[in-house]
Amino acid sequence: MNAELRSRLESIVGPGLVYGPGEPVDGVRPTLAVRPGTQDEVSAVVRACAEAGAAMIPLGGGTSLGLGNPPARADVLVHLDRLDRVVEWDPANLCISAEAGMRLEALQALVAKDRTVLPLDPPGLRRVTLGGMVAANPSGPCRLQYGTVRDWVLGMRVVLPDGERIHCGGRVIKNVSGYDMNKLFIRSLGCLGIITEVTFKLLPMPARRAAVIGRFPDAATAWAVVGRTLASFLLPEALEFLNVEAAQLLGGPPGTCVLAVSLSGSSETVDRQVRDFTGFFQDGGGTADVLQEAAASRAWEGIRDLLEGAYDPILCRIAVPLSATPALVAAAEGMAREAGLKAVVTAHAATGVLRVLLAPGADPHPGEALMVLEGLRREAEAAEGSLVLEAAPRSLKARFDAWGTPPGGVDMMKRLKTEFDPLGICNPGRFVAGI
Amino acid sequence: MSEQAFIRDLREIVGGSNVLASSVDLQLYQYDGYLEEHRPEAVVFVQSTEEVAKVVQCCNRHGRPFVPRGGGTNLTGGTIPFGGGAVIEMIRMNRLLEIDIPNLRARVQPGMFNLELGNALAPLGYQFIPDPASQKAATLGGNVAENAGGPHCFKYGVTSNHVLGLTVVLPDGRVEKLGGKAADIPGFDLTGLFVGSEGTLGICTEVLVKVVRQTESVKTLLAIYDSIEEGSETVSAIVAAGMVPATLEMMDQLVIHAVEASLHCGLPMDCATLLLIEVDGLRDDLESQAAAISDLCRAHGAREVRVAKDDAERALLWAGRRGAFGAVARLAPSFLVCDGTVPRTALPQVLKKVSQVAAKYDLRIPNVFHAGDGNLHPLILFDWRDADMKARVLKAGMEILSLCAELGGTISGEHGVGLEKLDAMRLVMSEADIQAQRRVKTTFDPANLANPGKIFPAKEVACER
Ligand SMILES: Cc1cc2nc3c(=O)[nH]c(=O)nc-3n(C[C@H](O)[C@H](O)[C@H](O)COP(=O)(O)OP(=O)(O)OC[C@H]3O[C@@H](n4cnc5c(N)ncnc54)[C@H](O)[C@@H]3O)c2cc1C
Ligand SMILES: Cc1cc2nc3c(=O)[nH]c(=O)nc-3n(C[C@H](O)[C@H](O)[C@H](O)COP(=O)(O)OP(=O)(O)OC[C@H]3O[C@@H](n4cnc5c(N)ncnc54)[C@H](O)[C@@H]3O)c2cc1C
Numbered sequence: 001m002n003a004e005l006r007s008r009l010e011s012i013v014g015p016g017l018v019y020g021p022g023e024p025v026d027g028v029r030p031t032l033a034v035r036p037g038t039q040d041e042v043s044a045v046v047r048a049c050a051e052a053g054a055a056m057i058p059l060g061g062g063t064s065l066g067l068g069n070p071p072a073r074a075d076v077l078v079h080l081d082r083l084d085r086v087v088e089w090d091p092a093n094l095c096i097s098a099e100a101g102m103r104l105e106a107l108q109a110l111v112a113k114d115r116t117v118l119p120l121d122p123p124g125l126r127r128v129t130l131g132g133m134v135a136a137n138p139s140g141p142c143r144l145q146y147g148t149v150r151d152w153v154l155g156m157r158v159v160l161p162d163g164e165r166i167h168c169g170g171r172v173i174k175n176v177s178g179y180d181m182n183k184l185f186i187r188s189l190g191c192l193g194i195i196t197e198v199t200f201k202l203l204p205m206p207a208r209r210a211a212v213i214g215r216f217p218d219a220a221t222a223w224a225v226v227g228r229t230l231a232s233f234l235l236p237e238a239l240e241f242l243n244v245e246a247a248q249l250l251g252g253p254p255g256t257c258v259l260a261v262s263l264s265g266s267s268e269t270v271d272r273q274v275r276d277f278t279g280f281f282q283d284g285g286g287t288a289d290v291l292q293e294a295a296a297s298r299a300w301e302g303i304r305d306l307l308e309g310a311y312d313p314i315l316c317r318i319a320v321p322l323s324a325t326p327a328l329v330a331a332a333e334g335m336a337r338e339a340g341l342k343a344v345v346t347a348h349a350a351t352g353v354l355r356v357l358l359a360p361g362a363d364p365h366p367g368e369a370l371m372v373l374e375g376l377r378r379e380a381e382a383a384e385g386s387l388v389l390e391a392a393p394r395s396l397k398a399r400f401d402a403w404g405t406p407p408g409g410v411d412m413m414k415r416l417k418t419e420f421d422p423l424g425i426c427n428p429g430r431f432v433a434g435i
Numbered sequence: 436m437s438e439q440a441f442i443r444d445l446r447e448i449v450g451g452s453n454v455l456a457s458s459v460d461l462q463l464y465q466y467d468g469y470l471e472e473h474r475p476e477a478v479v480f481v482q483s484t485e486e487v488a489k490v491v492q493c494c495n496r497h498g499r500p501f502v503p504r505g506g507g508t509n510l511t512g513g514t515i516p517f518g519g520g521a522v523i524e525m526i527r528m529n530r531l532l533e534i535d536i537p538n539l540r541a542r543v544q545p546g547m548f549n550l551e552l553g554n555a556l557a558p559l560g561y562q563f564i565p566d567p568a569s570q571k572a573a574t575l576g577g578n579v580a581e582n583a584g585g586p587h588c589f590k591y592g593v594t595s596n597h598v599l600g601l602t603v604v605l606p607d608g609r610v611e612k613l614g615g616k617a618a619d620i621p622g623f624d625l626t627g628l629f630v631g632s633e634g635t636l637g638i639c640t641e642v643l644v645k646v647v648r649q650t651e652s653v654k655t656l657l658a659i660y661d662s663i664e665e666g667s668e669t670v671s672a673i674v675a676a677g678m679v680p681a682t683l684e685m686m687d688q689l690v691i692h693a694v695e696a697s698l699h700c701g702l703p704m705d706c707a708t709l710l711l712i713e714v715d716g717l718r719d720d721l722e723s724q725a726a727a728i729s730d731l732c733r734a735h736g737a738r739e740v741r742v743a744k745d746d747a748e749r750a751l752l753w754a755g756r757r758g759a760f761g762a763v764a765r766l767a768p769s770f771l772v773c774d775g776t777v778p779r780t781a782l783p784q785v786l787k788k789v790s791q792v793a794a795k796y797d798l799r800i801p802n803v804f805h806a807g808d809g810n811l812h813p814l815i816l817f818d819w820r821d822a823d824m825k826a827r828v829l830k831a832g833m834e835i836l837s838l839c840a841e842l843g844g845t846i847s848g849e850h851g852v853g854l855e856k857l858d859a860m861r862l863v864m865s866e867a868d869i870q871a872q873r874r875v876k877t878t879f880d881p882a883n884l885a886n887p888g889k890i891f892p893a894k895e896v897a898c899e900r
Contacts, residue, residue: 179628
């Protein structure tokens, strides 16, 4: 089958653009890799794979190939890096359509020329592609004010697992012409088809930017300030909590945790919020460093990417109702300590999303990480939330499902998967409940 | 015979008095805001998720379709029981189940009116953002099913952006909880898919919504123009200047006259169009934003810009906007609310064409709409007793939707497809696009019992590939 499929793929994209084996995906090595250059070619590639019954794995920037369970099968890696063109840019209507392989950073740089932004800030922003971002639904600290991918996608083009090309949504803000099919593909981790183009809504660029970064003697004082912020009228873009271990990575005095706010808007509102937050932080027993413009942006990049590039990371994302966040942070620290590990925790303090990196402690006991994860998942699920494994060594993944207890509606999810991908060839086995 | 058994079974589930089956009663449920009528076999008032599940199971057993109905304010025939069967009336499931401020959530039953939720949150200093103009009579279940928008959606998004979870009764009668209180529940975003599905994927029996802090301050402006073009050009100019007002609404002279005649809001009668603009947020820059917007309005031809001085003045301006559809009812026995969306910059062009359509079909078409979203609502006036006129109305409506599609927009911004726009779907979708949506429908509802006949156009005759 391989030789035949290989020559078929070569006839679609040209000989230099098919090779094998492909790069490993979460430890599984696809036999072939292909780099289509147009959306039509993606469709033809998918058709060829479907006819051969070959399992496909779409690949964007590769920043989150550790997310989910290892693929059940992997025959063809479909690189989308050559699909990196802008399809239509309409600054006056605040929207842009671009191909799925385009880097988020390139899109940001482009729209900035017209003083607009796509206010999404996933970690590893430099390498993230539009398609990967839509498929994996990552989020950064700014989700506090701007929400997530689903709030910014107006439309997309998708190649379904049988090679059929469809268009969802459009390029207007309001659109209720039939089902909101965008939602089906956003965060589906590429298991219902390959996204080939995305249309985003944009925002005018704020006139000013600043950050206030505070250090607090302990978590309780920091959370008290979070509470005060939530009760206020203030509108920070992001409010991030870093526990002592995470704060350590950022530098500064040991034994303190960090609360950081990002502010943007008009001069007047930024000034007011800098003033108010400085007051909140100091009243709450913390310090307050004010950073402006480029310095503020740099500091935020540092915070956003704090957990990046860790050695052999065991990294998970926990989402709980907002008020349960402090308890989950404490639980992560406590459980890790008992297991001889360190928990490096960053939390989007006002949205209930936190990320925990388990690092070797002073006296590492390999294998204990599993117990920490299991304990944390129990806590998260008891609070009506979830714990998702973003990256872990294979040995651990073999014993710990990446997604946890199946969510409500899981039967319907399985039926949707079968309806759209009856052969089970699109990213098989990676998603929730073996989808 | 079998009809009797069906009704008997329904009565057994919800109690005899909660099922209407007399001819007079049924007549009241055979229509809504659209122009078609079909009679159901029964109307069932439900009180709980369990009852809804049982009623749906009963419909399955009898092979009868069912249509959920909230306030019945939709404008596209979504609640018309096209295939007969049961209308499941949600209006008595109207309790506020929980306000959870620490988690910024509220849990409500679907029959609650949108405005009631707002009224419950306001004293606490919080709000639920989507605020359709029909909010007094539209239910949250209906908002979810139509993915309703409203004046504040330009800045804050539509219903879908504010719903976190749903309890739904699937078309086979099973109950599922989708989404939840925490963010990012793993799995496909079935909540997002369900929102806007117009009752065709099941019935939602509980809604979990985001609530947000009220804003510190608002400023409301009224800009008065002698030409429609200048008004609609201002809309783009405001956005191009980097401002995102909370609302940007527009109404034309016919509407203004109707509003003044019935509501007396003090609107000028001799202008061509008005823009109702509201900025909100921290109080610190609202003054300067309002000044910048006023300047822009004047630079684009506004002859006057009024700024509401206090809450009373503000309320008066809003009463005019919210009451506009109702007021227009003075102008003619009936009107068809057209609903299409264009990219904002195409507004001047599409408005001009709408007036050409009016001339072509010899109809009067006032406009009141969400200009910031490019979401227009030409109100095509007519007399329902005049069959010829009614035919012209339908043609004019379709022509306007085609215009929206041609200009890069779509055929519905907020009212959905219902029965009205089945054929219009093809203006913006390929056969493959429609087929993908059908796959979703068949996955959820293989027996096609949940609100059948809506959304999907008739299958196209197979042509050569
Ligand atoms: C250091 C680091 C930190 C991170 N932190 C977070 C975090 O806090 N929260 C969070 O949510 N995420 C996080 N991520 C994940 C990452 O930011 C996103 O998942 C990212 O958007 C993936 O983009 P990508 O282009 O690299 O996709 P890839 O890694 O290439 O692919 C991601 C997934 O999507 C599929 N896919 C890729 N392209 C397509 C396509 N066009 N169509 C269909 N499917 C496709 C792939 O098969 C794969 O399953 C982190 C990643 C890194 C490296
Ligand atoms: C004067 C006026 C102004 C309007 N302004 C706006 C506006 O600004 N923005 C806007 O978006 N719309 C507007 N509308 C349209 C309409 O009010 C909205 O679509 C509203 O959300 C419908 O709610 P409802 O409770 O009346 O639903 P209904 O009309 O009863 O039902 C609408 C659809 O939802 C389904 N449905 C109802 N309840 C449920 C449920 N619990 N589960 C599943 N499906 C259900 C029905 O089957 C039907 O398909 C306006 C209408 C009028 C008459």
